[in-house]
Amino acid sequence: MTLKFRSPTDEPLHIALTSGHTAVVTPEGVELEPMFRREAIARGALAGDEAPSIQGATPQFDRKQVITDAINAMMDGDDEEDFNADGKPALRRLSARVGFQVDREEADAIFEELAKAGSQG
Structure with missing residues (x-):
């Protein structure tokens, strides 16, 4: 099962795992495999139907x-x-x-x- 994630800004988020796997989360949204989800959230990606953040707003994840x-x-x-x-x-x-x-x-x-x-x- 995949879940769609979006970058909280106009810039894409680059996700790199210690296993060597990489992914890019775009502002438009991409489906991510489960292995990338935790790191994507840690970097501030928005999951599912979350509303896009306002430019300059702090991400929910601290x-x-x-x-x-x-x-x-x-x-x-x-x-x-x-x-x-x-x-x-x-x-x-x-x-x-x-x-x-x-x-x-x-x-x-x-x-x-x-x-x-x-x-x-």
């Missing part, structure tokens, strides 16, 4: 907040494998928790913000 919540949950947990030897979140574990690929720079920036907020509070 990627940073999802990653922040996942890192907080990892820090509250007892699983030492959630973190690397340097104390930073393990990317594979973090990506599995959020359901989409998180890169090192993005994870580190959010982790540093959380560490600063924790040390101040």
Whole structure:
């Protein structure tokens, strides 16, 4: 079964999975196979009959907040494998928790913000 997704802006969204599969989500809409759906939503694509967003409006999906919540949950947990030897979140574990690929720079920036907020509070 396929589901139609649209780019929330006038620009197409390029989706690349770690498996090497790629897709492009156009403003007009395209049908996506299930393997692309989670990453498409993470990048702000509109699914189904959602109304197109207004130019400049923020997408409904807040990627940073999802990653922040996942890192907080990892820090509250007892699983030492959630973190690397340097104390930073393990990317594979973090990506599995959020359901989409998180890169090192993005994870580190959010982790540093959380560490600063924790040390101040």
